[in-house]
Amino acid sequence: MGRYRKKPVEIQAVQWTENMSMADLAKFTNGLVQLNDVEREFRVYDRLHDTWVSFEYGDWIIRGLQGEFYPCRPDVFAATYDAVGVRGEALDAEEYGA
Template identity: 45%
Template sequence: MPKFRKKPVEINAIRWTGDNIDAVMGFMHPQQPIHPNDLSHMRFTNADDLVGIETLEGVMFASKGDWIIRGVQGEFYPCKPDIFAATYEPVATGHVEVHVQPDPPHVADAIRDIRRHGGPPNYRR
């Protein structure tokens, strides 16, 4: 079977911390993040820990610690910290560099559990 390598691409990204909504809004301008409870068909008990992002595939949510990436065509999407660390590395620009480290194993286990069960454990449909 043929193998493929991802082309080297530089992207812009910001990490959602749960308390940096102004920075996220500035990064995503003119598109704006969506508060999860503004979606009439869902109610999240941990809504303030999440930020909704309009992606090419529909609304996706970034949890605290996730990265929000601006893709090569200006699109936005969330990325889990372990995937971000495995896929991207800082680009030296003469500015402050960000050092990305994978989350501890217990966080990676929690992410796997969330993916296995179809969503965050504390939300209602």
């Protein structure tokens, strides 16, 4: 069995919080999101796997390399991703809320 390292790629992501507007999340996901704030049921469409995936407040919604969307828990996001600035330089996790 071999060992592998994930290739460094940049993704786009937003963190779904109670302060984020539903309209902003819908815009980010190109409308591929279902939001029911009353029942606290939120789902985003993962077109690569042709399925709706549930997420919660605090989760990050990632736009993947092929334009797909999927949620990521905050602890996994913080362990996996570093924020990058305008020119690609890394930022501290505290600067993006992780």
